[in-house]
Amino acid sequence: MKKYVLDLIVSSVDHINDKYVLIKLTHAEKLPEMAPGQFVEIRIDGSATTFLRRPISINFVDYQANELWLLVAAIGDGTRALAQLKAGDKLNCMFPLGNTFTIPENKDAKVLLVGGGVGVAPLLYFGKVLKDNGMTPVFLLGARSAKDLLLLDEYRKYGEVCITTEDGSEGEKGFVTNHSVLQRVRFDQISTCGPKPMMVAVAKYAHSEGICCEASLENKMACGVGACLCCVEGTKSGNLCVCKDGPVFNVNDLSWQI
Amino acid sequence: MADLRVKIGNLELKNPVMTASGTFGYGPEYADFVELSEIGGIIVKGTTLHPRQGNDYPRMAETASGMLNCVGLQNKGVDYFCEHIYPEIKDIDTNMIVNVSGSSPEDYAECAARIDALDKIPAIELNISCPNVKDGGMAFGVTCEGAASVVRAVRKSYHKTLIVKLSPNVTDITEIARAVEAEGADSVSLINTLMGMAIDIEKRKPMLSINTGGLSGPAVKPVALRMVWQVAKAVGIPVVGLGGICNANDAIEFMLAGASAIEIGTANFLDPQVTVKVKNGINEWLDKHGCKSVTEIIGQLEA
Numbered sequence: 376m377k378k379y380v381l382d383l384i385v386s387s388v389d390h391i392n393d394k395y396v397l398i399k400l401t402h403a404e405k406l407p408e409m410a411p412g413q414f415v416e417i418r419i420d421g422s423a424t425t426f427l428r429r430p431i432s433i434n435f436v437d438y439q440a441n442e443l444w445l446l447v448a449a450i451g452d453g454t455r456a457l458a459q460l461k462a463g464d465k466l467n468c469m470f471p472l473g474n475t476f477t478i479p480e481n482k483d484a485k486v487l488l489v490g491g492g493v494g495v496a497p498l499l500y501f502g503k504v505l506k507d508n509g510m511t512p513v514f515l516l517g518a519r520s521a522k523d524l525l526l527l528d529e530y531r532k533y534g535e536v537c538i539t540t541e542d543g544s545e546g547e548k549g550f551v552t553n554h555s556v557l558q559r560v561r562f563d564q565i566s567t568c569g570p571k572p573m574m575v576a577v578a579k580y581a582h583s584e585g586i587c588c589e590a591s592l593e594n595k596m597a598c599g600v601g602a603c604l605c606c607v608e609g610t611k612s613g614n615l616c617v618c619k620d621g622p623v624f625n626v627n628d629l630s631w632q633i
Numbered sequence: 634m635a636d637l638r639v640k641i642g643n644l645e646l647k648n649p650v651m652t653a654s655g656t657f658g659y660g661p662e663y664a665d666f667v668e669l670s671e672i673g674g675i676i677v678k679g680t681t682l683h684p685r686q687g688n689d690y691p692r693m694a695e696t697a698s699g700m701l702n703c704v705g706l707q708n709k710g711v712d713y714f715c716e717h718i719y720p721e722i723k724d725i726d727t728n729m730i731v732n733v734s735g736s737s738p739e740d741y742a743e744c745a746a747r748i749d750a751l752d753k754i755p756a757i758e759l760n761i762s763c764p765n766v767k768d769g770g771m772a773f774g775v776t777c778e779g780a781a782s783v784v785r786a787v788r789k790s791y792h793k794t795l796i797v798k799l800s801p802n803v804t805d806i807t808e809i810a811r812a813v814e815a816e817g818a819d820s821v822s823l824i825n826t827l828m829g830m831a832i833d834i835e836k837r838k839p840m841l842s843i844n845t846g847g848l849s850g851p852a853v854k855p856v857a858l859r860m861v862w863q864v865a866k867a868v869g870i871p872v873v874g875l876g877g878i879c880n881a882n883d884a885i886e887f888m889l890a891g892a893s894a895i896e897i898g899t900a901n902f903l904d905p906q907v908t909v910k911v912k913n914g915i916n917e918w919l920d921k922h923g924c925k926s927v928t929e930i931i932g933q934l935e936a
Contacts, residue, residue, distance in 0.1 A: 378665040380905055423698045427902060469905060597693055597700060598902045602658035604704045605693035614686055614707055
């Protein structure tokens with residue numbers, strides 16, 4: 376898939392709450408093809424402390440509206456700068472980068488998409504693409520509390536949404552791996568994105584059940600294209616770049632203790 | 634349109650802009666963003682005689698106007714390069730230069746000899762300045778004897794253009810430059826990264842897996858420029874300048890200070906098209922100042 380560096384235009388900025396922002400970007404020409412799981416490297420202008428681009432996963436692509444969505448948690452200098460954007464601003468983006476989630480060949484496959492925190496972001500576009508391919512995924516979304524659950528109505532368009540919160544303020548109380556849907560449904564594939572402890576727990580569950588599992592990682596990176604070798608993850612075939620060989624890895628290929 | 638051609642020893646570059654090792658992969662990683670043939674030279678990722686896994690993650694920390702890295706020369710070794718990577722890059726229409734590192738003079742010489750046999754690699758850049766590996770790298774580059782020993786060994790097995798990349802982590806970089814010139818280096822490139830550190834105050838731990846790393850980016854540019862100026866006055870061989878170059882003005886500063894060519898490193902991460910923009914910017918500047926050739930500005934600092 377060809378990579379581009381383009382000045383995209385901010386079409387809207389939706390402050391979901393004090394921490395999360397949904398940024399929709401557009402372009403004068405038709406947006407290039409992007410696949411679920413891929414990410415964008417965004418230049419943050421005008422700040423010496425946000426020297427490097429920020430990798431942000433593709434939350435959704437609306438080809439009809441010609442919009443690319445980014446779901447951002449404003450937690451550092453770079454992401455806080457993104458949260459300050461206004462409609463009409465330009466954003467220099469390198470994209471689409473990295474590999475993609477796996478679309479099962481068997482249309483009857485039951486796919487579980489497990490997201491935690493802002494890691495839910497890439498699962499929305501993946502869910503949409505699965506639905507386009509005749510599958511109905513189940514989303515299992517975990518958060519600290521109800522206010523950290525994001526864009527639920529969007530996720531519900533493409534599949535069943537199951538929720539856990541650590542404080543029990545919405546859905547089932549506990550962690551994603553405690554949710555009752557795991558007893559109820561036998562899944563053929565699990566794709567997960569979120570905090571590493573959560574993904575490791577999901578990987579352990581999948582491993583113990585013999586379910587194929589892939590995880591999207593977010594190691595600190597610089598170049599975004601496999602040139603600098605800064606963002607490596609230890610795998611059974613050596614250190615691989617999360618930016619180019621990932622961000623999506625089959626958990627069995629990683630050096631994780633599962 | 635000014636004449637942008639420059640020479641590094643016997644090596645002719647179509648323009649003075651090269652990419653710094655470790656920041657541009659092997660070239661094809663950036664082919665979607667820039668026309669690779671418009672770049673004067675591509676210096677590919679550091680290559681060693683034997684494969685190296687590099688250091689553990691985390692290998693990178695962002696700093697004010699720069700970044701630290703401790704990648705540690707991860708590469709699959711020179712045989713893999715010759716068999717698998719070389720065929721993929723040999724027809725890129727620019728000077729494809731291999732950065733060579735090692736842990737003994739013999740290692741360097743053997744690695745260089747294998748690359749000497751590759752027709753489409755007209756030059757190597759000898760890395761005696763990597764701050765991120767224990768066994769070798771910078772250990773050779775911080776003493777005149779160490780630097781000379783590597784260049785002496787390589788010069789016996791390598792017959793094309795030999796550029797030696799110098800460490801700034803020394804008391805007097807001009808002494809090292811003179812030592813490698815005396816052993817037959819065709820050129821010196823400088824600076825490699827400056828050794829630095831960053832700390833996570835919540836965890837009370839270093840941000841990098843091996844505690845320290847090499848600082849690059851615009852934060853190091855004034856240091857690099859000063860060293861290029863000093864070295865250019867101290868040696869007779871061409872100097873390749875690098876360290877924080879982000880735009881054509883930066884490149885022209887280095888050339889006025891005495892660099893015959895320049896390398897762009899960390900700036901590739903900020904703008905994947907920066908190389909061609911710098912090349913075009915140099916041309917515009919030369920036209921504006923009535924220079925017919927870029928060689929007219931090399932070392933023309935009035936100081």
